[in-house]
Structures are given as C-alpha cells and as structure tokens.
Amino acid sequence: MLMLLLTSSCALLLSAVGFAVNDWLSMRSAIFERLQAQAGVIGHNSIAALTFGDAESADKTLESLKNEADIVSAVLFSSDGVMFAHFDRDEHSIPPAFPAEETGRIDGNFFVVSPILLDSHQIGNILLISDLSHWEQRQTFHLIIALGVLLLSLSTALLLSSRLQRLVSEPILKLAETARRVSEGQDYGLRAEKISSDEIGTLVDDFNDMLRQIQLRDRELQKARDELEERIEARTLELTELTRQLEHQAYHDMLTGLANRITFDDHLKLAIDQARRHGQRLAVMFLDLDRFKTINDTLGHAVGDKLLMQVSQRLLACIRDCDTLARLGGDEFAVLLTQIRQGTDAAEVASKLIAAIAEPIPIEGYSLHITTSIGISLFPEDGNHAETIVKNADTAMYRSKDRGRNQFTFFSSDMNDRAVRRLALENKLRKAIAEGAFNIHYQPRRDTLSLAIVSVEALARWTDSEEGPIAPSEFIPLAEECGLIALIDEWMLENACREMLACCTGGEADLRLAVNLSPAQFIREDLVEVISGILQRTGFPGDKLELEITESLFGPGSIDACTILEQLCTLGIELSIDDFGTAYSSLSRLKQLPLHTLKIDRSFVHDLGHDADDETLVRTIISMAHNLNLKVVAEGVETETQYDYVKQYGCDTVQGYLFGKPVPFHQLKELL
Incomplete structure (x- = not known):
C-alpha cells in the first residue's frame, strides 16, 4: 500500500511540476510577446514625433498606455539613447539609461526594448515595463489548483490502494493464518479457503495440494515411525533377552544350566x-x-x-x-x-x-x-x-x-605324588609313541584238548630307558584317557602283522593272530579303511586276523559299531569279545553282533575249584556261547585245576601262564 502511494505521489508530483513549469514558461513567453506587440504599436505611432522632435505628441502617445493595467512604465529613446519621452504609473522608477538587453527584468518587472524604424533606419527605441503582480496571482492560482489536484489524486490513490490491499492481502493473510494453524497444530488436514480464481486462487490451490502431499507423507512417516518403534521395541526385547542369555551363558553351562x-x-x-x-x-x-x-x-x-x-x-x-x-x-x-x-x-x-x-x-x-x-x-x-x-x-x-x-x-598328601607320577608318565608316553619305543610280546593260545598252539595274542610292552618295564595296566588306561590309544593300536596291528606274516602263512601252520582294538577306535569313520590299508601294506591275510574288542563296546544301541564290525568281517577278519562278563552284554545283543569268539574274563577263571558260583557262571557262559555258535576262550588259566574245569565244560581254547607267558617274537619262533 505504501509502495502504491509512493509511486502515485511521485507520478503526480512530477506531472504537477511539469505542468507548472510549462505554464510558467508559456505565460512568460506570452507576456513578452504581448509587450513586443504593444511596443511595436507605440513605436510606430511615435515615428512622427521622433522625426519632428515633438516630445509633447510623444507623451500623449505614451499616455494611451494608461488603459493597459499591466504596463507600469514606458520610455521613448532617441536614436542616440537619450530619453525623449516617458510614461509611468504610480511613480514607478524609470531606468536612467537605456538597457543593453532587449528583454529582461527591472526591479522585479519584465521589460522589452523594441527599435523604431523609418525606412529601415532606426530613429529610436521604445522601452515597455510590465507589472508582474497579475502574472504572479495567476501562477499562485494555478499552483493552488495543481495542489488540489495532487491531493485529490493522492486521496483517490489511497482509496484505490486500500481496496487493492484488501483484494490482495486479505486472501494472503487468510492463507498465512491457515499455514500458522497447520504449523502450530501439526494438523495437515486443514485447508485454505479459496476466495478468488486469480493468481492468489492458484496459490491457494497449490498450497492445499502441498498440504495433501504433506498429509500423505505424514501418514506414511507415522506408519513408518510406528513400524520402526515396533521394531525398536522388539529389537530392544531381543537385545535384552540376548544380554540375559549371554550373561547366563557366561556364568552357567549351556547344556545343563548348572553353574560353570x-x-x-x-x-x-x-x-x-x-x-x-x-x-x-x-x-x-x-x-x-x-x-x-x-x-x-x-x-x-x-x-x-x-x-x-x-x-x-x-x-x-x-x-x-x-x-x-x-x-x-x-x-x-x-x-x-x-x-x-x-x-x-x-x-x-x-x-x-x-x-x-x-x-x-x-x-x-x-x-x-x-x-x-x-x-x-x-x-x-x-x-x-x-x-x-x-x-x-x-x-x-x-x-x-x-x-x-x-x-x-x-x-x-601322598596323592600328589601319584598325580606327579601320572603327569610324568604321560609325558614319557607321548615321547615313547613319537620314538616308537614299544615292543610286542606274544602269548600263545592252545587247543583245550590237544594243547596245540592255534593262535597268539599280540600284547603291547613298554620299557622306559629310566624306569625299565612299565606295566600295561598302568600305561594303557593312561593312553585311553589322553587320546593316544589309537596311535598305539595302529602301531601294534601293523608291526604284529609284519612279524607274524611268515608264521601264519608259511608251511602247514594254521596260526591266527589276535590283536586288541580299543573301543575308542570305533568313533573313527575311517577305521575300516585304516585296517584295510594295514593289511594291504603288510600283505597279511584278513582271514588270519582276529580283533579282540572289550565287552563295553556292545552296550545298548551300538548300531554304528555293529555296522563297522560287519564291514570288518567283509575283510575276512574274525571278531572276539574280550573280558566277557565284566560289562553289560545281553543275549539279544550277542545274537545280533557278527562275533566269532567269546573270551571269559580271568576273574571268573581264577576261583574255579574254590567258588561254586564262578563254576556255574563259567559253565553257563560256555554253554550259552556254543548255543550261539561262538568259540570260547578261557583266559588267565594258571593252574591245572582251572584247566581241568574249563576242559570239562567244553571250552575250545585256553590261554594263560600255565601254557606260556607273553614272549618276544624270537622266543615265540623257538616255541613254535
């Protein structure tokens, strides 16, 4: 609104100034032209008076200017510039000398000087002086009119700009009010009212479209925010539970939930x-x-x-x-x-x-x-x-x-000595395995009736360089606990096969080689491949090999062991249960397993002839084994009484100190 008023005021002011200047110049020019015309008339009428020097006649001619209200003075000069006649109204001052300019101002009044010619010869000059009061009154009147027009124009501009301001600013203010309400209340469902169909109406439409887009985006953002909050809450719960689980795992056993x-x-x-x-x-x-x-x-x-x-x-x-x-x-x-x-x-x-x-x-x-x-x-x-x-x-x-x-x-307190002993023995055992410090002794197994040697059992022996011989009952359990028994078993099997190859395949000998195999071997997936590889490298026939396995291997559910045993039987190998009666073999399991021989544990043989219960057990075991088509070996036979009992009960073969202690291979050859 101020801009409109300022623009209008400047335009009107410039116009008024322009008109005033033009009017001033026009009126000034008109005054000079009128004075020139009057001077020409007076000069023409004064030619005769100047020619004949009739000053009185010249005065009368000048007095005719009394009827011209704006003429205040008139002077007639001769050709030599001397005042010849004059006229003045109300004792106005007459210029003492002839002015140099043809037009100008004297004492605030306009004047003109016009030459008087006679036959193209200048015989004098006429000076007319005009009063400016009338001209100034007229200029003042014109200025008042211009000011009035200016004020009227400004008032009109004010009214028009006020109306225009309402037409323009009112919808904009309403639009701004709507925007402020949307901003303060975050309510993007509000809409601005469309008042007109002009540019502001278009602006309102665009503003409402923008609100619709914002409202749509706000709904999407709110939905995403809700989903994010749900995910954060779920993730927080997961992290809390995970932290609790990790803390629990750090201080508890994962399987049993007990303290760790x-x-x-x-x-x-x-x-x-x-x-x-x-x-x-x-x-x-x-x-x-x-x-x-x-x-x-x-x-x-x-x-x-x-x-x-x-x-x-x-x-x-x-x-x-x-x-x-x-x-x-x-x-x-x-x-x-x-x-x-x-x-x-x-x-x-x-x-x-x-x-x-x-x-x-x-x-x-x-x-x-x-x-x-x-x-x-x-x-x-x-x-x-x-x-x-x-x-x-x-x-x-x-x-x-x-x-x-x-x-x-x-x-x-003495147990610490045993612990130190166990640790030292474990270190020596590892060194002995690495250096191959073991040797093999063979104990013959004889036919119960003919007492002919039908097979030999290979037994591991270890002689330490410092301690001398170390009992198998001490180092074998230690090897099982330390996970070293597999290395000893493989070494025993391969070396026994190499040494006994000639004895088991040469001449008319029908010897079999029995080698102990630890139950720990049966967790190996490559056990059959390992044994098959040993037989191939040594050339030892599989049908001359018997593997002795402890009864503990054949507990309930030993399906995988049965599968491995069946695969070993395909190599021609016979299988026997060692130390039978000390674990939990059942009749149904014995029937299912691919076994060939059953060895009665020495604990049952030891008291034969002294303990009736042991006699009953041994007799029952032998009878049961024969009913299952199994051969029976009585181990630990050390006396004639024990031998007589197992022979009486029909045991197939016997093994023990009564018929030979374990001996090195060269002594076995001599025995054979």
Whole structure:
C-alpha cells in the first residue's frame, strides 16, 4: 500500500511540476510577446514625433498606455539613447539609461526594448515595463489548483490502494493464518479457503495440494515411525533377552544350566573367605562319570547330552540349596558343600550322589547304567586356597578311578605324588609313541584238548630307558584317557602283522593272530579303511586276523559299531569279545553282533575249584556261547585245576601262564 502511494505521489508530483513549469514558461513567453506587440504599436505611432522632435505628441502617445493595467512604465529613446519621452504609473522608477538587453527584468518587472524604424533606419527605441503582480496571482492560482489536484489524486490513490490491499492481502493473510494453524497444530488436514480464481486462487490451490502431499507423507512417516518403534521395541526385547542369555551363558553351562567353572570358582573363593572368618569347614567334590565316553561314542552325542542333563538333575536333588553344583566340562562335575561339621558329612553326600547316578537312566528306549568316581578335599585341612582345594579334589578323583571306579576317595598328601607320577608318565608316553619305543610280546593260545598252539595274542610292552618295564595296566588306561590309544593300536596291528606274516602263512601252520582294538577306535569313520590299508601294506591275510574288542563296546544301541564290525568281517577278519562278563552284554545283543569268539574274563577263571558260583557262571557262559555258535576262550588259566574245569565244560581254547607267558617274537619262533 505504501509502495502504491509512493509511486502515485511521485507520478503526480512530477506531472504537477511539469505542468507548472510549462505554464510558467508559456505565460512568460506570452507576456513578452504581448509587450513586443504593444511596443511595436507605440513605436510606430511615435515615428512622427521622433522625426519632428515633438516630445509633447510623444507623451500623449505614451499616455494611451494608461488603459493597459499591466504596463507600469514606458520610455521613448532617441536614436542616440537619450530619453525623449516617458510614461509611468504610480511613480514607478524609470531606468536612467537605456538597457543593453532587449528583454529582461527591472526591479522585479519584465521589460522589452523594441527599435523604431523609418525606412529601415532606426530613429529610436521604445522601452515597455510590465507589472508582474497579475502574472504572479495567476501562477499562485494555478499552483493552488495543481495542489488540489495532487491531493485529490493522492486521496483517490489511497482509496484505490486500500481496496487493492484488501483484494490482495486479505486472501494472503487468510492463507498465512491457515499455514500458522497447520504449523502450530501439526494438523495437515486443514485447508485454505479459496476466495478468488486469480493468481492468489492458484496459490491457494497449490498450497492445499502441498498440504495433501504433506498429509500423505505424514501418514506414511507415522506408519513408518510406528513400524520402526515396533521394531525398536522388539529389537530392544531381543537385545535384552540376548544380554540375559549371554550373561547366563557366561556364568552357567549351556547344556545343563548348572553353574560353570567361573561361577564355581567365584562361589568357592567367597565360601573360603566366609569359612575362614567364621572358623567353618567346607568340602569340594570332583566327579567324573565312569566310561561316559563309551556311551557317548556308541549311542551318539545326542544321547550323551540327554544323559548329562538327567545326571545333573539327579545330582541337584542330592544337595542343599546353599550348596553349589557345577559342570566343569565334558562329564566332569564339581560340588561345593558349605558349613559342614566334619568329613563324614561330605562322605554321606558322596554316597548319595553315587547311589543316585547308579540307578538306571532311561533314554530313548535304552536303560543306561553309569557310575561315577568322586574325589573329596576339605578346607582347611587340604589347602587354604581355591585352586589348591580343586586340584586336590581332582587328584582324589583319579585315585577313585585307579581303585576301580564307582566310589569316593578323600584327598591325602601322598596323592600328589601319584598325580606327579601320572603327569610324568604321560609325558614319557607321548615321547615313547613319537620314538616308537614299544615292543610286542606274544602269548600263545592252545587247543583245550590237544594243547596245540592255534593262535597268539599280540600284547603291547613298554620299557622306559629310566624306569625299565612299565606295566600295561598302568600305561594303557593312561593312553585311553589322553587320546593316544589309537596311535598305539595302529602301531601294534601293523608291526604284529609284519612279524607274524611268515608264521601264519608259511608251511602247514594254521596260526591266527589276535590283536586288541580299543573301543575308542570305533568313533573313527575311517577305521575300516585304516585296517584295510594295514593289511594291504603288510600283505597279511584278513582271514588270519582276529580283533579282540572289550565287552563295553556292545552296550545298548551300538548300531554304528555293529555296522563297522560287519564291514570288518567283509575283510575276512574274525571278531572276539574280550573280558566277557565284566560289562553289560545281553543275549539279544550277542545274537545280533557278527562275533566269532567269546573270551571269559580271568576273574571268573581264577576261583574255579574254590567258588561254586564262578563254576556255574563259567559253565553257563560256555554253554550259552556254543548255543550261539561262538568259540570260547578261557583266559588267565594258571593252574591245572582251572584247566581241568574249563576242559570239562567244553571250552575250545585256553590261554594263560600255565601254557606260556607273553614272549618276544624270537622266543615265540623257538616255541613254535
């Protein structure tokens, strides 16, 4: 609006100034022209008076100007510039001298000078002076009119601009108000009112279209925001649960949910601190499941895991809430008993644990039997630090295994010597395997009736450079625990086949070679390929080879072992069960397995002639084996009485010190 007024004012002012200047110039020019015309008339009428020097006649001529109200003075000059006659109104001053210019101003009045000519000769000049008051009044009048027109024009411009302002700004202000309401309330459903169909109406349409797009985008953003919030909430819950799981996994065993080694160590250290402050006692038990590896390998890890979970539940049921049960790894568990009065409290709990685990455990249709060996150490008797207490309990556990398993043993100071011995023996065993420091002894197996040597059993022997001979009963279990038995088995099989090749294939000899094979070998997928490769390299015939396998391999569900045994039979190899009667073979399993020979354990043969129960068992085993078309070997025959009994019961072959001790190959050749 101000711009409109300023523009209009400038235009009108410029126009007024232009008209005023033009009017001033026009009126000034008109005044000079009129004075020139009057001067010409007066000059023409004064020619005669100048010619004849008649001043009086000239005065009369000049007095005729009285009727011209604007003429205030008139002077007639001769040709030499001398005033000849004059006329003045109201005693106006007459110029004393002839002016140099033809037109101009004298005392604020206009004047003109016009020459008087007679026959083209200038005989004088006429000077007329005009009053400006009339001209100034007229200019003032014109200026007033111009100012009035200017004010009228400005008023009109003001009215027009006010109207235009309402026409233009009102819809824009409404549009701005709508935009402000949308911005303040975040309500994109509002719409601006369309008042006109001009450019502003187009702007309103575009503004409303923009709001529609924003509203659509806002809905999409809100939907995306809601989905994002849902995802964030779900992800937060997932991360919270994951954090809880990770924290639980960090301090608990993933399979059983029991405390892990970290948690057990923390609880033990805290319990030792409290027991030391209050003068209390505590006990640590180290548990290891006996022959768990055999079940795990034969029935599979899934069954092994379920067995561990059930064992952990049974163990939990035997301890108090204030005690701690932890799974340290594999089949090893640890129990922390706090606030015990004496060692017999720990012994009582250990007995409960052994009894609970000894109960049959049903898993996937199998009734599994398992035992545990437990080592117990006490605080403060067996150590003042957590590491020492745990180490001593572990040492006592190995003592329980050495004593026959399925029992508990309290730690004693001499057990550390046994642990040191075991570690030293393990290092020597690894070195002996790497250097091939083993040798093979052969024990003959004789026909029960003719006492002819029908086969020999290859037995591993180890003579240490420092200690001398080391008993197989000491290093074989250690090799199984350390995972070294497979290397010993392969070395034994290949070297025995090489040495006995000539004895088993030459001449009329019908000898067979029997070699022990550890149950741990049956977890290998390439066992058949390994044995087949040894037979090919040595040239030893498969039908002259007998593999002796302990009875523990043939527990319930040993389907994979049966498959491997059947594959071995395709090589011509015969299979025999060693130490029969010491594990859990059943008649149905014996019937299903591709077996050829059954070896009665020496524990049953030892008391023949002294124990009627053993006599009944041996007689029953021999009869059962023959009914299953199995040959029977009685091992550990050391007396004539034992020999007479097994011969009487119909045993096929006998083996023991009575008929020959294990000897090196060169002595065996001499014996043959």
